[in-house]
Amino acid sequence: xxxxxxxxxxxxxxxxxxxxxxxxxxxxxxxxxxxxxxxxxxxxxxxxxxxxxxxxxxxxxxxxxxxxxxxxxxxxxxxxxxxxxxxxxxxxxxxxxxxxxxxxxxxxxxxxxxxxxxxxxxxxxxxxxxxxxxxxxxxxxxxxxxxxxxxxxxxxxxxxxxxxxxxxxxxxxxxxxxxxxxxxxxxxxxxxxxxxxxxxxxxxxxxxxxxxxxxxxxxxxxxxxxxxxxxxxxxxxxxxxxxxxxxxxxxxxxxxxxxxxx
Amino acid sequence: xxxxxxxxxxxxxxxxxxxxxxxxxxxxxxxxxxxxxxxxxxxxxxxxxxxxxxxxxxxxxxxxxxxxxxxxxxxxxxxxxxxxxxxxxxxxxxxxxxxxxxxxxxxxxxxxxxxxxxxxxxxxxxxxxxxxxxxxxxxxxxxxxxxxxxxxxxxxxxxxxxxxxxxxxxxxxxxxxxxxxxxxxxxxxxxxxxxxxxxxxxxxxxxxxxxxxxxxxxxxx
Numbered sequence: 038x039x040x041x042x043x044x045x046x047x048x049x050x051x052x053x054x055x056x057x058x059x060x061x062x063x064x065x066x067x068x069x070x071x072x073x074x075x076x077x078x079x080x081x082x083x084x085x086x087x088x089x090x091x092x093x094x095x096x097x098x099x100x101x102x103x104x105x106x107x108x109x110x111x112x113x114x115x116x117x118x119x120x121x122x123x124x125x126x127x128x129x130x131x132x133x134x135x136x137x138x139x140x141x142x143x144x145x146x147x148x149x150x151x152x153x154x155x156x157x158x159x160x161x162x163x164x165x166x167x168x169x170x171x172x173x174x175x176x177x178x179x180x181x182x183x184x185x186x187x188x189x190x191x192x193x194x195x196x197x198x199x200x201x202x203x204x205x206x207x208x209x210x211x212x213x214x215x216x217x218x219x220x221x222x223x224x225x226x227x228x229x230x231x232x233x234x235x236x237x238x239x240x241x242x243x244x245x246x247x248x249x250x251x252x253x254x255x256x257x258x259x260x261x262x263x264x265x266x267x268x269x270x271x272x273x274x275x276x277x278x279x280x281x282x283x284x285x286x287x288x289x290x291x292x293x294x295x296x297x298x299x
Numbered sequence: 300x301x302x303x304x305x306x307x308x309x310x311x312x313x314x315x316x317x318x319x320x321x322x323x324x325x326x327x328x329x330x331x332x333x334x335x336x337x338x339x340x341x342x343x344x345x346x347x348x349x350x351x352x353x354x355x356x357x358x359x360x361x362x363x364x365x366x367x368x369x370x371x372x373x374x375x376x377x378x379x380x381x382x383x384x385x386x387x388x389x390x391x392x393x394x395x396x397x398x399x400x401x402x403x404x405x406x407x408x409x410x411x412x413x414x415x416x417x418x419x420x421x422x423x424x425x426x427x428x429x430x431x432x433x434x435x436x437x438x439x440x441x442x443x444x445x446x447x448x449x450x451x452x453x454x455x456x457x458x459x460x461x462x463x464x465x466x467x468x469x470x471x472x473x474x475x476x477x478x479x480x481x482x483x484x485x486x487x488x489x490x491x492x493x494x495x496x497x498x499x500x501x502x503x504x505x506x507x508x509x510x511x512x513x514x515x516x517x518x519x520x
Contacts, residue, residue, distance in 0.1 A: 038477055039421075040428045040453065077503060082428055108317045112503045113455060133314065135457075135501065157310065158350070160426050160457050206426070235422045259427070289428045289453040293504035 040289045042082035042260035043274050045267055048089045049102060056268045066268050070105045077110040080274040082289060084114050091119025100132050107133020115163055123152045138163040141182035144189050147203050154204025164200055165209040168193045185213045212242040219245025222253040231257030247280040254286050300514055303342040306330040307359040310350040318500040322511055332364035343517050345372045349384030353393035354404040356384045373409050378516040379492045386494025387414045395460045409492050411468035414460050421479035428453045431474040431485050438473035444508040452505045454497035461496055
């Protein structure tokens with residue numbers, strides 16, 4: 038059977054991995070390449086790389102960082118940050134990404150989703166959404182862009198139904214309310230989206246324990262983005278997966294070790 | 300060992316190159332019949348990658364005159380590994396004809412199986428990590444770096460079409476995978492010709508172990 042995925046998230050700024058709380062107050066965690074390798078060796082199912090300053094600086098994601106990671110780890114890589122055109126997406130995929138993640142650009146230019154998916158396949162397109170609770174929206178959530186700083190006119194569910202037909206292979210759901218608080222995912226939000234879409238959902242924002250991950254994966258997420266559990270608590274994907282298996286969550290936990298033994 | 304990789308515009312070509320390079324192998328790109336001739340039969344191993352549709356892949360092989368080299372390599376008894384769509388076109392035919400067309404596209408006919416759309420209720424493409432149950436003595440023994448570690452190791456899949464159990468000669472089934480309660484053939488092979496539905500190049504250490512076993516293949520056969 039298909040397994041639930043754990044996806045370490047590397048936010049990159051000035052070539053270094055950084056981890057923030059509620060989209061602010063970042064701190065450095067070092068070179069992304071050895072960190073990606075460590076996570077992959079420990080059982081990460083995929084790596085997400087966000088070039089968090091690319092968009093502000095008006096450039097595509099850093100080619101060198103992606104290609105170095107893709108030459109070091111051999112699991113799927115999803116890249117986001119600053120992808121504004123088909124050419125940016127094609128270059129990012131050529132540099133070694135399997136998937137590109139589009140966030141702020143998508144409401145402005147949804148046809149970009151179609152351009153990428155019709156050429157590379159739907160599975161190469163991840164629609165990433167930052168959402169904030171908002172009682173004036175019919176779903177109870179509003180979509181934000183620009184790293185969670187700018188409100189859009191979109192109700193979260195209306196946006197999903199509008200965007201998916203353009204060709205989206207996966208939805209990444211980031212709760213601005215819960216991000217960095219470590220109090221658990223917004224499961225109401227997750228269930229709401231799960232009822233409406235059949236594409237895989239990656240959940241992000243709020244996990245402070247393995248228990249929280251299990252809750253999210255059992256409530257319908259196909260994958261969980263990991264940041265502070267790894268970067269700050271120092272847990273490994275192997276530890277987390279062993280715990281998840283005990284809780285009955287189906288994850289990949291093969292005992293392959295380092296390549297030196299091949 | 301001298302490894303060739305068929306280069307016909309498949310999206311995973313570079314990923315396959317990176318993966319084999321990480322194992323210390325510098326591959327030779329085979330982008331056309333000329334590259335093949337220039338090697339004068341020196342290639343000991345061949346990888347045939349692929350993403351997209353079977354129809355696109357077959358058309359690209361025709362245009363680049365790569366069909367005959369692949370068949371010649373296989374007929375010479377040298378190890379050949381097809382990946383994803385590269386695996387699918389090793390068979391007799393595929394339902395995946397591409398934009399709007401109906402019917403079948405013929406494959407290379409090296410192995411006796413046919414490919415059809417995944418008939419499941421769950422989302423297609425089947426994307427993510429799933430386990431492969433190796434079957435048959437040759438597969439288990441030849442991929443011992445993989446099978447000695449895990450009985451049913453996980454690999455990374457992205458596909459909408461697959462070799463069905465019904466349309467595959469049981470002799471060539473080297474591995475099966477279950478998606479949404481439906482089993483399909485995820486690994487095929489006979490003698491020196493083999494194909495993986497999963498992305499060997501993106502399957503982490505299991506994938507690299509499988510590749511290193513493939514590189515050792517020629518030594519024993």
